[in-house]
Amino acid sequence: MRDAICAAARAGFDAVECHWPYNTPAADVAAALAETGLPMLGLNTRRGNVASGENGLAALPGREVEARAAIDEALSYAEAVDARAVHVMAGCAEGAAAEAAFTANLRYACERAGPNRIILIEPLNPWDAPGYFLNRTGQAAEIIAGVGASNLKLMFDCYHVGRTEGDVIGRLRALMPIIGHIQFASVPDRGPPGHGELDLGPVFAEISALGWIVPLGAEYKVTGPTSDSLGWMQVLRRN
Template sequence: MTRFSANLGFLWTDLALPDAIRAAKVAGFDAVEFHWPYAVDAAEVRAALQETGLPVLGLNTRRGDVAAGENGLAALPGREAEARAAIDEALAYAQAVGAGAVHVMAGRAEGAEARRTFLENLRHACAAAGPDRIILIEPLNPWDAPGYFLSRTEQAAEIIAEIGSPNLRLMFDCYHVGRTEGDVMGRLRALFPVIGHIQFAAIPDRGAPDHGDLDFAPVFAEIAALGWQKPLGAEYKVSGATEDSLGWLRSLARV
């Protein structure tokens, strides 16, 4: 059976994070993952994780000045000190709660200098993470994240190959890949050796995966056939109560 992780950046956002973890357990999820949990004391999060027995798969580095439109720091020339502080903070929080991965957010940037900056900051992240924690990079589609440095999977794969660190992997979000590149199944097969986490949401509205342009039953079957064993990240937007959006959970878990 397919297993799922609840992304609590989008699910149960009406609850405090420890209570959202408990709600994910009650709903039948096998793991959780976070966006930016830093306002919550790590000890409270760790207690909820221990109570429920749920592992936490990962979390993101801070975006920077969100009010000013920032969406990550790691590819911004001249902001290296802030970017590395955000990476170190994320790794420390991940260590405190037992998260297996940190997604290093690139930010809005372009050009050769941005690429050089991103690679240098990723090298710092990979070295600081050590062998037991994964660093993830994720291409974001230009409609949801205009101007984001990393927008296509081949761009991410080139960076992963150039750095050559075994703990640098691709966060493959079926939603972002589907919006930008279209061929989700083909990209999954081609990139499988460098994937560190898989997420999903309906295309094109980023809702629950029970509708839209992509049928997730064959996608999840293909992921299983490729040998993937970790929970898949449910990172979709809900309108109303999260519980009301979970009809897909039972049917797609049987894939």
């Protein structure tokens, strides 16, 4: 992970984020962040048994012990590397029991995180994450309101919203008060910016107009070296 952080710094990124860093000692990541001067925006809780198709634990009834252990682990790692946020992954579930489990585990996460760290939830589109409990921004907004914690926020991924709901700019405007992190990729292939159905130029302009100043997450897929995909930074990067 140190090499990836250093490569991000050389490429001109203002921050980094990661999915599941747990195989790398937190001290090594903290050292790389200190060396480059880049902040860590966030990381995810573990998904559970990936081999059996699990994609998070927090909305799985009866798995509260494991879900909270994953939350504790993520928050401990986040503290060690001074990560701004932890994304609590819901998992594949449905129904009232799943919502109750998710809500209870989010309350636990928010209390454990304290006022200086953000807990994020992210709706995932059903094509990339079939069966995922959280799949629309309206659903996420209702859960955030129900939990009622000031440090629980929405991870707004322009790619997922573009695929599932469309009207990315409209959703940004409506949801900005509860947004805690923003990510982007092209729609519908999740590739680098510059093609597809979603013109990210106006999206980035609107994000700036709405007063957002935190670095965005470039969470897209590449088919070759990442360095070959960064031409968009010269065109779309916000000053």
